[in-house]
């Protein structure tokens with residue numbers, strides 16, 4: 001991910017090497033090239049605009065530094081602005097004062113929610129928590145089974161509608177799971193929900209009903225980092241339809257331009273909490289804006 005953007009930026013910085021003081025014209029030309037590089041990487045236009053405006057303002061106002069030459073100064077500003085659009089600091093999960101903490105996952109079908117549920121359960125368990133996984137994706141035929149397989153793999157119980165009890169209503173399953181968690185002393189409940197291939201009012205209404213039933217401490221929006229410009233509309237729909245408190249970027253191991261990853265924080269106004277980087281349960285980590293920014297700059 002980000003290979004093309006990294007190459008483009010490094011080409012832009014190379015042109016600045018060896019220059020003395022940067023004129024306003026140099027700064028404008030550099031800002032234009034960075035704008036193009038970000039747009040070509042599928043970064044959303046409002047994000048690009050605010051990035052470039054900040055870059056210009058800071059480059060013009062930059063003190064003449066003894067320690068940094070103009071190219072280094074621009075790189076420093078770009079690095080800091082990238083960290084800014086990725087959210088600045090890492091943000092930890094919010095835990096309930098009174099357990100269980102409820103974490104609800106929302107996102108389109110195929111975005112990586114069920115996989116993330118397993119990863120998150122494994123990660124929390126390794127920190128001494130006692131999570132419970134809850135299968136509320138009753139739309140996708142294999143989703144409950146998939147979660148049960150993952151639950152087994154990470155050795156975490158999965159609460160699911162019982163076979164024979166009808167298909168089950170995801171809102172009741174969600175509500176019952178909280179009671180079950182309290183009875184069995186689980187301190188974290190991870191609720192997997194249904195997604196559709198596209199934004200759909202029925203799916204949004206179901207997600208909102210599950211949210212109301214479980215009163216989550218976190219609603220995590222899972223977004224496939226491989227999607228391009230569609231990311232913005234999807235993120236806005238979940239922000240407005242369900243209300244989200246954090247984001248997880250999945251499939252960051254993919255070979256995409258990375259625009260979604262760079263836009264989602266700005267578009268949702270919520271922090272990126274974790275990064276998913278593969279299909280295996282251990283391909284998962286806390287999201288660090290500074291590390292991601294450094295990776296983009298190569």
Ligand code: GDP
Nearest residue numbers: 109110111112113114115250251276277278279
């Ligand atoms: P859901 O429909 O949102 O529950 O999505 P799934 O968890 O079923 O994921 C959809 C597909 O993406 C599956 O084939 C997963 O193995 C795959 N997947 C999930 N997360 C990642 C990731 O971080 N990297 C890669 N390469 N594949 C992933």
